[in-house]
Every structure is written in C-alpha cells, then in structure tokens.
Amino acid sequence: MTDFSPFYDVNLSYDDNYAKGPFGAFATALAGDGVDAADCVKDTPAASTTFLGHRVNLPFGIPAGPLLNSRFTTAAFRMGFDLVTYKTVRSRAWGCNPFPNVLAVHPKSVDGSLTPGSAELDEGVLADTRYEQPISISNSFGVPSRDPDEWQPDMRRAIAAAGEGQLLIPSFQGSRVGGMTTDDYIADHVTTARLVVETGADLMVMNTSCPNEGHNRLLCHDPALVGRITEAVKNEIGDRALAIKLAYIPPTEVSGGWGPDRQIVDDSALELMVRETAARGTVQAFSAINTISARLVDASGQQALPGAGRDRSGVCGRAIRHAGLDMVARLAAIREKLGLDYTIIGLGGVVTPEDYVAYRASGADAVMSATGAMWDADLAHKIKATVH
Ligand SMILES: Cc1cc2nc3c(=O)[nH]c(=O)nc-3n(C[C@H](O)[C@H](O)[C@H](O)COP(=O)(O)O)c2cc1C
Structure with a gap:
C-alpha cells in the first residue's frame, strides 16, 4: 500500500464507507467546520468558464462513483473540485456486490495501458492489493443505491454545499428488474429523473454504461433505445441539461491500430449514438468514458x-x-462534422495535471477524475496551480 489514504477506503465495505467516510484529506476538509468552500478555491481566479449554463471556476471534477453521499461531495468541493458528481442513484434501494469492490490492476504493457479490443482483456489482467502510482484499479460495485427517501434529502444537502463557481451534478440510471418490458424500463428512467429533479437539481448525468437485458451488452450499445430513453427523460426534465455517460465505443473501421498513424476510417457506431440523442436535442453533453471490462486474475x-x-x-x-x-x-470530430454544440466531459485515467491538459487539447470542455482523485486528494489544487 502507498502511504496516503484514499477518501474512499478500499479496505472497507461500501456500507462502512457510506457510514464512516470520507477518509484522509477529505475527512480533514469536512471536519473544518466553518470552512467556507470559497476559501478552498482561493487559488482560483473568479468563476471563469461556463459549463452547461453554469459559471465554474475550473471545469474539473469527480465523476459518478467514489462520492457516495453529501459528506463526500461537500469534502470534494472544499478540496477545490468544482464539478462534483453524486454517485449514481436509482428509483429503489439496490444492494452492493460483495466485498472486495476494488483491486489494483497491473496491465502488461510498459506504460500500463489496456487497449480496447486486445486479447489481454479476455486472457486476464493481474489484479491484487498492490496499489501503485500511476494508479489503475478495477471497481465492482453493481451500482448500489439507497432508497429515494434517503438519497433525496441527502442530494438536496449536497447541492446546497456547492461554493461559488462550483456545481453538484447528480447521476442516475434505470433499473432492470425481472418481468419488466422495455416500456417499463424506459419509465423507470423517467421516474428516477423526476426524483432527481425534486431535489432541486438543475442538470443531471444518466449512466448508459450499465448492462442491458438478455445480452452481455451495455445499454449504450443500443443507440436506438438510448434515443427513446433520453427523449422520455428530456420530456420529464424540461430545460434542465441532460448528459449521458458512455462506455468506450470502438470505431467501426480504423487503420494504423493504436500507433501514431491511427486513422478513423468509419466512426458510424459512435455517430449513430450522437444522431439518436444530441442531434435530436435530447442530450446536451456526453461524459466519456466509463470503465473498460477485463477478465481479472490473481498471480496464479x-x-x-x-x-x-x-x-x-x-x-x-x-x-x-x-x-x-x-x-x-x-x-469532438463528430461534433464538428455534424455542426452540433454538445458539451464533452472527458475522463478516464486522469491522474496528473498533464492528463487534464491532454483531455482539453483533445476537445473536452470539462475533465473529471475518479481513480486519480481517490489516490490524490490534492489533484484539483495541483491542476489549478499548473493551468493558471
Ligand atoms: C469507486 C468507483 C465507483 C464508480 N461508480 C460509478 C457509478 O456509480 N456510476 C457511473 O456512471 N460510473 C461509476 N464509476 C466510473 C467512473 O465514473 C469513471 O467513468 C471511471 O472510473 C473512469 O474514470 P477514472 O479512470 O478517472 O477512474 C465508478 C468508478 C469508481 C473508481
């Protein structure tokens, strides 16, 4: 183990984290009663960017996942993360996968990368409890949720704790339960979005990188269904911005592999997702990417x-x-090609200020870090010190 304490303690269960967290520097920030969130962003100039209609200090923050409740989100604001996402909620209470929920992973490549579609993802990636920088982990929670009676008042508190130039972003997803028709599944998304609106939220992100019924496929691999769901949700939430969270969608045809000569010949699968959603006005932002699925093996x-x-x-x-x-x-290329103006929230492997810069240069309007922030509570401060 490294010598710093992630604000989510991977050695404890989800329930213990929910009840006792956050830990480490986030706990200290939270304990600082009377500490105004604005004090913690004093290293930032006055609100300087617009994000989905809101002024934010720096378009950087933490995506859905490690911030389990308002204590975590409030601590994140106090640590200078200006875009703070409340962990994905559901229309009903939903249990967590058994402990452990997090392991360190060690890909074979020299730079520690995993390539989408590579054999290594099926053959097995070494996973254990040796956490090292630059950090890569696996998370296996099953998207647990408290009952709305519990998360709604807590989400209200989370929204109220944002400082100047800071924004709380609720995350939600639909729930598939036995016997549900497609219409029921769509309706569950709408119900959950309504519950989120009732907390006073002005925008939200919908997770589409969750399993879809019957196949080993994710919802975001079915753009037509995502289109139907986002249309129904948007009808419910009105002018509030809707972002959708996507898993990695591979290009339809590519030349040059992952090398310097990489050329996207045909990107129609991703373009179809955009056409079914943002092009129809139902989605204002894409958040990409969620985790990449791999077979995890121990040393034996x-x-x-x-x-x-x-x-x-x-x-x-x-x-x-x-x-x-x-x-x-x-x-970003599809946005340009189709003449659209959706917002891109870039994430996946942001562990240093250089990663923030690389994502902005690739076309991200905002950047987030889950794993990197868990293992470096000062990441927002470091980025602010670098980019200003
Ligand atoms: C502990 C943990 C829990 C997560 N839970 C969720 C979740 O509830 N909903 C969701 O959309 N993504 C969830 N994610 C995925 C992250 O939002 C993010 O897409 C992914 O971790 C890639 O970003 P990273 O490389 O910065 O960690 C979770 C990630 C982590 C590390």
Whole structure:
C-alpha cells in the first residue's frame, strides 16, 4: 500500500464507507467546520468558464462513483473540485456486490495501458492489493443505491454545499428488474429523473454504461433505445441539461491500430449514438468514458474477485487513459462534422495535471477524475496551480 489514504477506503465495505467516510484529506476538509468552500478555491481566479449554463471556476471534477453521499461531495468541493458528481442513484434501494469492490490492476504493457479490443482483456489482467502510482484499479460495485427517501434529502444537502463557481451534478440510471418490458424500463428512467429533479437539481448525468437485458451488452450499445430513453427523460426534465455517460465505443473501421498513424476510417457506431440523442436535442453533453471490462486474475491465474459473474470487472485509472482520450477526440470530430454544440466531459485515467491538459487539447470542455482523485486528494489544487 502507498502511504496516503484514499477518501474512499478500499479496505472497507461500501456500507462502512457510506457510514464512516470520507477518509484522509477529505475527512480533514469536512471536519473544518466553518470552512467556507470559497476559501478552498482561493487559488482560483473568479468563476471563469461556463459549463452547461453554469459559471465554474475550473471545469474539473469527480465523476459518478467514489462520492457516495453529501459528506463526500461537500469534502470534494472544499478540496477545490468544482464539478462534483453524486454517485449514481436509482428509483429503489439496490444492494452492493460483495466485498472486495476494488483491486489494483497491473496491465502488461510498459506504460500500463489496456487497449480496447486486445486479447489481454479476455486472457486476464493481474489484479491484487498492490496499489501503485500511476494508479489503475478495477471497481465492482453493481451500482448500489439507497432508497429515494434517503438519497433525496441527502442530494438536496449536497447541492446546497456547492461554493461559488462550483456545481453538484447528480447521476442516475434505470433499473432492470425481472418481468419488466422495455416500456417499463424506459419509465423507470423517467421516474428516477423526476426524483432527481425534486431535489432541486438543475442538470443531471444518466449512466448508459450499465448492462442491458438478455445480452452481455451495455445499454449504450443500443443507440436506438438510448434515443427513446433520453427523449422520455428530456420530456420529464424540461430545460434542465441532460448528459449521458458512455462506455468506450470502438470505431467501426480504423487503420494504423493504436500507433501514431491511427486513422478513423468509419466512426458510424459512435455517430449513430450522437444522431439518436444530441442531434435530436435530447442530450446536451456526453461524459466519456466509463470503465473498460477485463477478465481479472490473481498471480496464479485464478479469478481474482470472489463469486459468480465476477470473472470480469471494469478497469479504470491510468490503464484507460488512451481509450478515454480517443473517445473524446472522436466525439469532438463528430461534433464538428455534424455542426452540433454538445458539451464533452472527458475522463478516464486522469491522474496528473498533464492528463487534464491532454483531455482539453483533445476537445473536452470539462475533465473529471475518479481513480486519480481517490489516490490524490490534492489533484484539483495541483491542476489549478499548473493551468493558471
Ligand atoms: C469507486 C468507483 C465507483 C464508480 N461508480 C460509478 C457509478 O456509480 N456510476 C457511473 O456512471 N460510473 C461509476 N464509476 C466510473 C467512473 O465514473 C469513471 O467513468 C471511471 O472510473 C473512469 O474514470 P477514472 O479512470 O478517472 O477512474 C465508478 C468508478 C469508481 C473508481
């Protein structure tokens, strides 16, 4: 283990984190009663960027996941993260996968990258408890949620704790339960979006990188269904901005592999997603990318996470930086090609200020870090010190 304490303690269960977290520097920031969020952004000039209609100090923050409740999100604001996402909520209480939920992962390549579509993802990536920088991990939670009676008042508190130039972004997703028709599934998204609106939220991000029924496929691999869902959700939330969170969607045809000669010959799969959503006005922003699925093995080649259905898990952190940058550049190219103006939130493997700069250069209007921020609570301060 490294000598710093992530604000989400990977050695504890999700429930213990929910009840006792955050930890480390976030706990200290939270304990500073009377510390005004504005004090913590004093290293930032006055609100300087617009993000989906809101003034923000720096378009950098933490995506859906490690910030479990308003104590975590408030601490994140106080640590200078200006875009702070409340972990994905559902229309109903939903259990968490068994502990452990996080392992360190060690891809074979020299730079620690995992390439989408590579054999390594199926053959097995070493996963254990040796956490090292630059950090890559796997997370396996199953998107747990508290009951709306619990998360709604808490989300209200989270929104109220934003300082000047800071923004709380709720995340939500639909829930598939046995016997549901497609219409029921769409309606569950609408219900959840309405519950989010009731907290006073002015925008939200919908997770589409969740399993879709019957196949080993994600919702975002079905652009037509995402189109139907976002249309229904947008009808419910009115003028509030809707972002959707995407998993990595590979180009339809590419030449030059991942080398310097890489050329996208045909990007129609990703373009179809844009046409079904942003081009129809139902979606104002894309958040990309979510984790990349890999088979995780221990040092003896056995399944690393215990339990059925957990041979594969999502990898995040440094290992997916190339893939995230690739998706952002392609979303920017499609935006240009179609003459649209959607916002791009770039994420995946941001662990240093240089990564923030690289994402902005690839076309991201805002940048976020989950794993990198977990292992470096000062990441927002470091980026602010670098880019100003
Ligand atoms: C502990 C943890 C929990 C996560 N939970 C969620 C979630 O509930 N909803 C979601 O859309 N993404 C979730 N994610 C994915 C992140 O939002 C992000 O897409 C992914 O981790 C890649 O970013 P990173 O490389 O900066 O970690 C989670 C990530 C982590 C590390």
